[in-house]
Amino acid sequence: MSSEEGEKQEECFFVEDYRTEGCLCAGCCEPITDKYLLEVSGRSWHAACLRCCVCQLALDREPSCFVRDHAVYCKADYAKSFGAKCSKCSRGISARDWVRKAREHVYHLACFACEACKRQLSTGEEFALHEDRVLCKAHYMETVDGATTSSDGKCKFLFDFG
Numbered sequence: 001m002s003s004e005e006g007e008k009q010e011e012c013f014f015v016e017d018y019r020t021e022g023c024l025c026a027g028c029c030e031p032i033t034d035k036y037l038l039e040v041s042g043r044s045w046h047a048a049c050l051r052c053c054v055c056q057l058a059l060d061r062e063p064s065c066f067v068r069d070h071a072v073y074c075k076a077d078y079a080k081s082f083g084a085k086c087s088k089c090s091r092g093i094s095a096r097d098w099v100r101k102a103r104e105h106v107y108h109l110a111c112f113a114c115e116a117c118k119r120q121l122s123t124g125e126e127f128a129l130h131e132d133r134v135l136c137k138a139h140y141m142e143t144v145d146g147a148t149t150s151s152d153g154k155c156k157f158l159f160d161f162g
C-alpha cells in the first residue's frame, strides 16, 4: 500500500446489464435472477443489494457510487470518509484528481509547492510542514533559523516521500 504517491480515487458508474445468467451478487452472494443487474468495479450486484456501507442508502437510484477497498459508498459518505479539500487552494479534491498527502493534509499535485519559492515539490524530495504551510527544505531551514521560535517544536517535521 503506497499512499504516499499520487493516489487515484475511483468513481464508478453503473452498468445496467441484461446478461444475468450465472452471476453472483457481490453483496449477498446469491445468484442474480433479476431482469438486470448493476455492475460496479467489475462486480455484479442485485439492484437492491447495492447499498452504501456507511448509511445503507440504496444506490441503485443514484447516478454513481464510490468504491474503495471493495467497500461501496454513496457520494456523501465517500466525501466524508476520504474526500478532502486541498489544504493549499481550499478547493475540493475531485475523485479524479491526483493528490499528495502530508500528515492530515491533502493537496492537489500542482498545489504541493513551497510557499516561499513556489517550486513544485517532487517525489523523493524533503519538505516540511511549518504552521500548515508547505516549505521546501531550504526555505524551511531559513524560516526556522530566522524565527524566534520557542522550543516546543510545533510543526517541525521533515518528510521524505522515499
Ligand SMILES: [Zn+2]
Pocket: 025, 026, 027, 028, 029, 030, 045, 046, 049
Ligand atoms: Zn444481492
Ligand SMILES: [Zn+2]
Pocket: 052, 053, 054, 055, 056, 057, 073, 074, 075, 076, 077, 078
Ligand atoms: Zn452513505
Ligand SMILES: [Zn+2]
Pocket: 086, 087, 088, 089, 090, 091, 107, 108, 111
Ligand atoms: Zn489545490
Ligand SMILES: [Zn+2]
Pocket: 114, 115, 116, 117, 118, 119, 135, 136, 137, 138, 139
Ligand atoms: Zn522554497
